[in-house]
Amino acid sequence: MRVLFRLLIACIYIFLIAPFLFVAISSVGDSAMLSFPPHSFTLHWYGQISPKLVDALKVSVLAALATMTISSGLGLWVALAIARGRGAFVSFLKVVSIAPLSVPHLAIGIALYQTVLLLWDYSGVTLAATFPGLVLGHSAIALPFVVRGVLAGHTHLDPALEEAALSLGATPTAALWRVTLPLIRPGLVSGAFLAFLASFDDVPIALFMGGGTDSTTFPLQVLASLEFSLKPDIMAISTLVVVASVTLIIALDYFFGLERFLHGQSAD
Amino acid sequence: MRRLHQRTTDARRYPIDIRWNRLALPGLALLAAGFLAPLLLLAIYSIFRDGPYGQIVGDATLANYAAILSDPFYLKVLGDTVLLGLLVTAACACLGYPLAYFLARTSSRWRPVLLFLMITPLMISSVIRNIGWIPILGDHGALNTLMLTIGVIGRPIAMMNNFTGVVIALVHALLPYMTLLLMTVIRAISTDLEYAARNLGASPWRSFWMVVFPLSKRGLGAGCALVFSIAVSSYTTPTILGGGRVLVMATFIAQQIQSVMHYAFGSALAIVLFVAAVGLSAIASKRLEQSGV
Numbered sequence: 001m002r003v004l005f006r007l008l009i010a011c012i013y014i015f016l017i018a019p020f021l022f023v024a025i026s027s028v029g030d031s032a033m034l035s036f037p038p039h040s041f042t043l044h045w046y047g048q049i050s051p052k053l054v055d056a057l058k059v060s061v062l063a064a065l066a067t068m069t070i071s072s073g074l075g076l077w078v079a080l081a082i083a084r085g086r087g088a089f090v091s092f093l094k095v096v097s098i099a100p101l102s103v104p105h106l107a108i109g110i111a112l113y114q115t116v117l118l119l120w121d122y123s124g125v126t127l128a129a130t131f132p133g134l135v136l137g138h139s140a141i142a143l144p145f146v147v148r149g150v151l152a153g154h155t156h157l158d159p160a161l162e163e164a165a166l167s168l169g170a171t172p173t174a175a176l177w178r179v180t181l182p183l184i185r186p187g188l189v190s191g192a193f194l195a196f197l198a199s200f201d202d203v204p205i206a207l208f209m210g211g212g213t214d215s216t217t218f219p220l221q222v223l224a225s226l227e228f229s230l231k232p233d234i235m236a237i238s239t240l241v242v243v244a245s246v247t248l249i250i251a252l253d254y255f256f257g258l259e260r261f262l263h264g265q266s267a268d
Numbered sequence: 269m270r271r272l273h274q275r276t277t278d279a280r281r282y283p284i285d286i287r288w289n290r291l292a293l294p295g296l297a298l299l300a301a302g303f304l305a306p307l308l309l310l311a312i313y314s315i316f317r318d319g320p321y322g323q324i325v326g327d328a329t330l331a332n333y334a335a336i337l338s339d340p341f342y343l344k345v346l347g348d349t350v351l352l353g354l355l356v357t358a359a360c361a362c363l364g365y366p367l368a369y370f371l372a373r374t375s376s377r378w379r380p381v382l383l384f385l386m387i388t389p390l391m392i393s394s395v396i397r398n399i400g401w402i403p404i405l406g407d408h409g410a411l412n413t414l415m416l417t418i419g420v421i422g423r424p425i426a427m428m429n430n431f432t433g434v435v436i437a438l439v440h441a442l443l444p445y446m447t448l449l450l451m452t453v454i455r456a457i458s459t460d461l462e463y464a465a466r467n468l469g470a471s472p473w474r475s476f477w478m479v480v481f482p483l484s485k486r487g488l489g490a491g492c493a494l495v496f497s498i499a500v501s502s503y504t505t506p507t508i509l510g511g512g513r514v515l516v517m518a519t520f521i522a523q524q525i526q527s528v529m530h531y532a533f534g535s536a537l538a539i540v541l542f543v544a545a546v547g548l549s550a551i552a553s554k555r556l557e558q559s560g561v
Contacts, residue, residue, distance in 0.1 A: 005366065005370070008366055009366065009370050012366070012443075013382070013385060013386075015363075015440065015443075016385065016386060016389055016440065016443065016444075017385065017389075018400070018404060019396075019397050019398075019399075019400025019401050019404065019437075019440065020389070020392065020396075020397070020400055022401075022403045022404050022410065023396060023400040023403075026403045037410070037413065070298070071298075074295035074298050075295055077288075077291040077292050077294070077295055078292045078295035078296065080288055080291065080292075081288040081289050081291055081292035082292075083282075084282050084284075085288040085289040085292065086288075087289070089289050090289070093292055093296065096299055096303075096304065097295070097299060100299075100303050102497070102545060102549035102550070103303075103307070103542055103545065103546060104501030104518070104538075104541050104542060105501075105503075106501060106503050106518045106521060106522065106538065107307070107310065107521075107539070107541060108302075108306065108307070110310065110521065110522075110525050110534060110535065110538050111306035111307050111309060111310035111535075111538070112302065112306045113525070114306070114309055114310065114313060114531060114535070115305060115306040115309050118309065136298075136302045137302055139298055139302060140298060140299060140301075140302025140303040141302075141303075143295060143298060143299060157282075159281065159282045159283060162282055162283045162284050163283045166283055166284070172284045172285060172286055173286075176284055176286070180284065197391055200393060201393050201394055203394065203503060203504045203507075204504070204518070204522075207503075207526075208525070208526075218393070218395070219394070219395040219504070222395045222396075223395065223507065226399070226508060230399060230402055235403075238393075238396045238399065238400075241392075241396060242392055242396060245391060245392050245393070246388060246392075249384075249388060249391055250384075253384070
């Protein structure tokens with residue numbers, strides 16, 4: 001019974017890891033057709049990565065960094081207002097700032113696309129298929145992660161620390177910057193990390209808001225390449241992305257602790 | 269203990285006195301521009317008709333919704349989407365429960381590593397996760413090669429560019445959500461209860477089934493609602509592993525907007541998906557609150 005249970009758990013783990021393993025295996029196989037098993041191994045494909053994929057990866061990283069910056073910069077204050085603000089405004093803020101989490105991102109992508117088309121009709125401002133348009137959409141879906149992260153950090157904050165700062169002569173602004181914000185930094189960091197992921201991982205919003213030269217993200221480029229065939233160079237660059245992601249996650253785990261990221265959510 | 273601490277901190281006001289509400293305005297502006305206004309426009313478009321060149325015409329009408337809920341073709345897309353959601357949810361529950369129980373109760377020193385391995389897939393690009401299934405599920409992929417070699421099958425079976433592939437990859441994508449949620453719920457159930465049941469003579473299986481499982485039911489319900497709501501609105505997986513041949517709500521909606529420019533009808537479809545997903549998420553979080561996590 002015990003052995004069977006262990007066996008089941010082992011099988012589930014194999015299932016969980018399999019696709020990443022096969023991305024890596026296919027990236028070093030000799031066959032361009034991705035048949036299995038490969039006859040021999042080669043690093044050939046790593047030298048053949050299409051410049052389009054590299055450019056798209058750059059766009060993705062830039063968009064994710066911009067999204068992370070904007071949603072953290074704005075979300076921090078939204079969260080603090082929810083925790084400390086007054087009146088009906090706070091309950092409204094609470095609902096609205098978390099809502100994008102449960103709305104299908106495809107619906108948001110389409111809605112945003114139609115909105116920017118309407119904006120173009122009336123003002124001539126183009127946001128569709130541009131970097132700012134893409135980042136606008138990504139920041140909106142990423143903001144809830146920041147708000148949730150900061151709120152989680154805020155629940156453990158002892159008001160006595162602020163009282164101490166104020167009674168020792170700090171101005172409210174100084175107390176905020178030098179006492180409150182450093183104390184909620186872990187929550188902010190985890191929120192910012194999830195905001196980065198929300199942008200980096202996104203397909204449905206980029207599908208409608210991206211696609212231009214500066215807004216074709218890595219997932220979009222992979223999807224476009226898939227329409228012809230899955231070439232091993234996609235597997236090569238994907239392997240590099242997986243290695244980079246895992247390294248980053250291990251580093252974050254080392255510095256900030258993984259348990260904090262447990263409540264992360266991304267949409268498919 | 270933590271509850272008590274929270275209550276005391278809530279009761280005492282934070283002494284820094286700033287106009288907090290005002291500081292939230294830029295964030296609110298972002299949400300208004302990137303989320304609220306677009307969704308409002310989506311709802312408005314959904315009650316008009318499509319003109320021949322992608323324009324919105326006519327008087328307000330519920331005809332789009334009536335069509336979605338009566339035309340056999342659209343009903344089939346809806347039905348397939350629900351079926352996909354049910355299959356994925358059932359599989360995630362069956363695999364996620366044992367895994368969550370194991371991770372919640374194990375005292376193995378490998379637990380941090382195993383936890384890490386379970387969570388990491390969540391944090392890796394969904395496109396990469398999906399293309400990883402292609403060398404496994406393809407006609408000349410690992411699984412077919414393996415089964416042909418052993419002799420279980422005579423010729424390759426299609427596990428990609430169809431419903432099967434989409435289900436497998438979605439289960440893979442959503443299993444961590446289910447497992448994480450269940451793990452938190454199971455950890456909150458005291459092991460003393462299990463020891464008591466065992467002391468009173470229950471077998472391990474019986475003590476699990478009569479004690480732990482009933483206590484985790486609400487958490488399981490919440491996990492199922494969460495997984496179902498993400499599964500029915502997923503776009504990436506049905507696109508990559510369906511190979512353009514699997515039409516579910518999300519892929520159908522994208523097609524309506526991008527290929528045929530039926531903005532009004534596409535909007536109505538998106539609103540249907542939106543209502544279903546938001547309703548389910550609400551059920552999930554309510555259940556979770558009731559289970560005290």
